[in-house]
Structures are given as structure tokens and as C-alpha cells.
Amino acid sequence: MSHPKTVLFICTHNAGxxxxxxxxxxxxGDDRLVATSAGVSPADEINPAVAASLQELGIDTSAAQPRAVTADDLQDADVVVLMKPGLALPxxxxxxxxxxxxxxxxxxxADGVRELRDAVADQVRGLAARLAG
Incomplete structure (x- = not known):
């Protein structure tokens, strides 16, 4: 059995x-993919509107804690997804x-975040299908 691929999602604050x-x-995803996330300038907590939009899908974010991206994160990830192009990475x-x-x-x-959530979901499904492919 092959090792799962790690996908690291990065944005500015790791909150949205x-x-x-x-x-x-x-x-x-399935057990072939491991998802992680980080930010270049992490916030204190996940954006409440983002958490609410995920909760609508039955996704629990109560354990989510924004954190800073490290050089080790960038070396360990099989795929790094910048949610905003041009971020300054360590x-x-x-x-x-x-x-x-x-x-x-x-x-x-929350109403505005739903459209964003659905757009991100479309991209994520495509990425998951390609990586699991």
C-alpha cells in the first residue's frame, strides 16, 4: 500500500x-489524502462565518486552530495549494x-461565505480526483 499524499492549504491568516x-x-477525500493547513500570518481563531458554512455540511471545525506555515511544512507536503497567489512563504x-x-x-x-465555500469545494473535488486518480 502506498503512503497517503499530504495536501497543504495556505492562505494569509489560516482562518478562512x-x-x-x-x-x-x-x-x-479518502485515506489516500491527508489534508493540512497553515497561514503566513495566522489569526487567533477560525473565521466564524467560515465555520458556520462548514457546519451546514456537517463538518465540525471546533478543533481548528490557525497556525503559521513552516519551512518543514513546505518540504513535507506532496502538494501545496496557495489559496491566494503570490504569498511570501518561509x-x-x-x-x-x-x-x-x-x-x-x-x-x-455566512451568506457570502456559502458561495465561496461551494467554489472551493468544486476545486477541492477536482484536486482530490486527480490525486487519487
Whole structure:
């Protein structure tokens, strides 16, 4: 049996976009994929509107805690997904680099986040299918 592939989602604060990525991949993926997330300037907590939008899908984010991306994270991940292109990372990416462009939901209400969540979910499903393929 091959080892699972690690997918690291990165955004600015690890409170919105990357949390959507990690939780949605964990939700739709299987044991061949391990999802993690981090931020370049982490917030104190996950965005409540993002957490609420994920809860609507039955995804529990209560244990989610934003954290800073490290050089080791970038070396250990098979795939690094930047949820915002051009982020300043603490080192080189050893695996595949994927850049998606999603708006920052920092000040959004839950209604606005749903559309973002669904757009991220579409990208995540495509990535999961390609990696598991």
C-alpha cells in the first residue's frame, strides 16, 4: 500500500480560505489524502462565518486552530495549494505547487461565505480526483 499524499492549504491568516480547503478535502477525500493547513500570518481563531458554512455540511471545525506555515511544512507536503497567489512563504516548496485565487472572506457574513465555500469545494473535488486518480 502506498503512503497517503499530504495536501497543504495556505492562505494569509489560516482562518478562512485554507480552512475551507483543509476541511472540504478531509470531507470529500479518502485515506489516500491527508489534508493540512497553515497561514503566513495566522489569526487567533477560525473565521466564524467560515465555520458556520462548514457546519451546514456537517463538518465540525471546533478543533481548528490557525497556525503559521513552516519551512518543514513546505518540504513535507506532496502538494501545496496557495489559496491566494503570490504569498511570501518561509522556504521553497518541495512538491507540486498549485495556485488558486479566492477572495479573502475576513469580513463576510455566512451568506457570502456559502458561495465561496461551494467554489472551493468544486476545486477541492477536482484536486482530490486527480490525486487519487
Amino acid at each position: 480560505r485554507s480552512q475551507l480547503g483543509v476541511h472540504l478535502l478531509s470531507h470529500v 522556504g521553497p516548496v518541495a512538491g507540486e505547487l498549485v495556485e488558486w485565487s479566492f477572495p479573502d472572506p475576513s469580513n463576510w457574513e
